Amino acid sequence: MLASLQILLLTTVAASFAYWLLPAAWVEGRRAVLLVTSGTLLYIYDPAALFVAVGTVLLAWLLYGVTRRYPKYGWLPWLVVIPLVINAITPIGDLIPFPVGSPRGVVFTNLATLGMSFYTFKLYSSIKQGLKLNSLPFREILTTTLFYPAFPSGPIDASQKFDHAALSRDPNVRRWVMGVGRIGLGVIKVYIIGGYIQSTLAIDMFGVPLPGVYAQGWSGPVEALIFAFFSFGFLYVNFSGFTDIAIGSGWMFNLELTENFHFPLLSHSIQNFWQRWHLSLSKFITAYMFKPMLRRTGKPALSLVVTFTLIGLWHNVSIGYLFWGVGHGSALALTMYYRGLKRRPLPMPMIVRRAGGIVITLTFVSLMSTIANQPSNRDLARYVASFVGVHL
Amino acid sequence: MTREDALAAITKALTTTVGDIDGTITEDTDLVEDGMLDSLDSMTFLFELENDLGMKLEAIDETYEDFRVGSIVDIVVAATA
Numbered sequence: 001m002l003a004s005l006q007i008l009l010l011t012t013v014a015a016s017f018a019y020w021l022l023p024a025a026w027v028e029g030r031r032a033v034l035l036v037t038s039g040t041l042l043y044i045y046d047p048a049a050l051f052v053a054v055g056t057v058l059l060a061w062l063l064y065g066v067t068r069r070y071p072k073y074g075w076l077p078w079l080v081v082i083p084l085v086i087n088a089i090t091p092i093g094d095l096i097p098f099p100v101g102s103p104r105g106v107v108f109t110n111l112a113t114l115g116m117s118f119y120t121f122k123l124y125s126s127i128k129q130g131l132k133l134n135s136l137p138f139r140e141i142l143t144t145t146l147f148y149p150a151f152p153s154g155p156i157d158a159s160q161k162f163d164h165a166a167l168s169r170d171p172n173v174r175r176w177v178m179g180v181g182r183i184g185l186g187v188i189k190v191y192i193i194g195g196y197i198q199s200t201l202a203i204d205m206f207g208v209p210l211p212g213v214y215a216q217g218w219s220g221p222v223e224a225l226i227f228a229f230f231s232f233g234f235l236y237v238n239f240s241g242f243t244d245i246a247i248g249s250g251w252m253f254n255l256e257l258t259e260n261f262h263f264p265l266l267s268h269s270i271q272n273f274w275q276r277w278h279l280s281l282s283k284f285i286t287a288y289m290f291k292p293m294l295r296r297t298g299k300p301a302l303s304l305v306v307t308f309t310l311i312g313l314w315h316n317v318s319i320g321y322l323f324w325g326v327g328h329g330s331a332l333a334l335t336m337y338y339r340g341l342k343r344r345p346l347p348m349p350m351i352v353r354r355a356g357g358i359v360i361t362l363t364f365v366s367l368m369s370t371i372a373n374q375p376s377n378r379d380l381a382r383y384v385a386s387f388v389g390v391h392l
Numbered sequence: 393m394t395r396e397d398a399l400a401a402i403t404k405a406l407t408t409t410v411g412d413i414d415g416t417i418t419e420d421t422d423l424v425e426d427g428m429l430d431s432l433d434s435m436t437f438l439f440e441l442e443n444d445l446g447m448k449l450e451a452i453d454e455t456y457e458d459f460r461v462g463s464i465v466d467i468v469v470a471a472t473a
Contacts, residue, residue: 128454275430282431287454291435298443300436332432339411 005191009183011037012149016179016252020171027167031143034162034253038146050146053119056083057138057145060123064136067127077127084120088317117314118154119145121284126159128288133160149249153242155258155280162255169254182248189241197234210234214379218386225363225387231373232366236264239278258283268357270331273365285311300336305329315372320380324372331364393472395419398465405441409433419462434459447471 015037022029042050060080067076122144130136136159144159145151160166202210205226218224243260250257258280267273274282285307293303305326312325346353374380382392393401403417410433423429429437438456441464442448451467458464 132453132455271430271432274432286431286435290432291438291454294435294439295442295448298439300439304432336432336436 005187008041008148009187011041012183012249012252016176019253024168024170027164028139030167030253031139031162034143034167035139035146038143038148038151041148042146042151052083052087052116053145053151054142056080056116056119056123057142059083060127060141061136061138064127064130068131068134071131077124077131080123080127081120084116084314087116118156119151121156121281121314122154122158124288125156125284129158129160137163147250149246150257153239153246154278155243155246155260156284157258157280161257166255172254175251175254179248179251182251183245184248186241186244186246186248189237189244191241194234194237194241197230197237202230205230214375217382217391220389221387223386224383225367228366228370229362232362232369233265235369235373236261265362266358267361267365268354269335269361270328270364271335272357273361274328274332277365281311301333304333304336308332312372318372319377320372320374324368327364327368327371393469395465395469398468398472399461401444401468402441402461402464405437405444408440408444409437417461419460419465421461423459423461424457425459429459441468445472 015033019030019033022033039050042053059082060077063077063079067073070076123141126136126141126144130141140159140162143162144157147162150157198210202208202213206213206216206223208216210231213227218227240261247257247259260279260281262276262279264273264277267276289307289310290303293307294300297303297306306329308329309322309325312321312323312328315321315324371380371383374383378392385392399417399419403413406413406417406423406428410428413428421428423437424431424434438449438452445468449467449471451471
């Protein structure tokens with residue numbers, strides 16, 4: 001695993017040197033460096049993954065062209081999800097792209113499915129932005145989609161992050177060094193902290209490494225609840241670590257990818273959580289799903305539930321993620337409803353309310369995440385049953 | 393619609409969205425930067441505003457991000473002219 005990581009890092013350093021050796025006027029030469037590096041790494045991982053990704057980009061570009069020609073069919077860009085849907089219902093799922101050397105534990109099974117999900121949303125954003133700007137060069141969406149550090153888990157950025165202006169920036173040594181540092185932070189999170197949680201800490205707490213807990217089961221509600229915090233913490237460390245690696249790699253090329261996390265473990269409400277967790281997805285949901293649905297239905301609460309249910313199924317077509325989507329959507333709708341009642345806050349100091357809010361929010365999101373990421377419906381049933389002391 | 397009327401409509405939509413507002417809303421207020429709206433609220437707010445005005449504000453698309461009240465007043469005044 002570490003050997004593959006070293007290859008990935010050395011590739012990034014070498015590619016950034018090659019990139020900066022080219023003058024700013026040679027933007028397409030710089031783009032070629034990014035595309036060749038990304039394409040080669042994806043090809044090494046799985047030639048089919050590269051094929052599927054490029055095919056999906058072609059589909060997106062075609063949809064952009066058709067929608068631009070026939071603007072009354074505003075729903076056409078959503079057809080870019082077709083490969084994702086096929087992927088979800090056929091063995092093509094085995095082709096799911098993931099970067100070289102990434103861990104493939106049980107918890108990662110669901111994370112891995114996100115690779116295609118992420119670039120599908122990147123492509124949709126790119127089409128919408130392209131329609132707005134009346135321009136979507138094929139080379140730009142291809143660069144955005146294939147950019148290897150952000151390929152498996154985002155952030156979800158439109159292709160305009162890789163436009164002519166972005167690639168013609170001057171070299172920035174300070175930014176490059178900061179990028180190396182940010183990648184280092186990601187590596188510490190994923191490989192040191194994540195590795196410690198997944199093996200040493202999990203064995204101390206549950207007697208087996210993290211993936212083994214699902215097979216072993218939970219002795220009762222307390223252990224099941226502790227496991228929820230544990231697995232959500234692990235998910236956060238890994239997800240934010242991979243995001244740090246992606247953003248840091250972008251900085252090495254003086255490219256700005258969207259920040260995805262803002263101390264989500266300090267969220268004091270479910271609304272606050274979505275202002276801190278997976279920000280690029282939150283922005284996508286708000287702009288392209290919640291707002292159009294709100295305009296169509298006129299019902300904010302219903303729009304939230306439907307939107308988050310769809311987002312849950314986007315993560316993975318499973319009962320667990322269906323619960324996740326309905327749960328998050330309903331919690332947000334309830335928060336909106338409660339605030340509409342204009343009740344006075346509970347008569348207690350702000351710090352106590354905030355602390356209580358953090359505990360409740362973290363418990364909720366941890367439970368939702370753990371339910372969603374159960375490897376199978378049977379595991380899900382066993383997990384839920386353990387809260388009432390039933391062993392299935 | 394005058395700028396004052398537009399400001400009143402914005403304040404009403406804001407109240408419907410987030411409840412009582414602390415302080416006064418002026419054209420220099422930035423509803424998102426000043427913490428009055430989050431991203432989901434902002435969409436609900438725009439929906440409420442369009443609802444109150446009884447029209448769709450074409451200048452505000454999915455990716456609209458300028459929540460300075462003065463900018464929204466400009467849009468409302470132009471749309472109702």
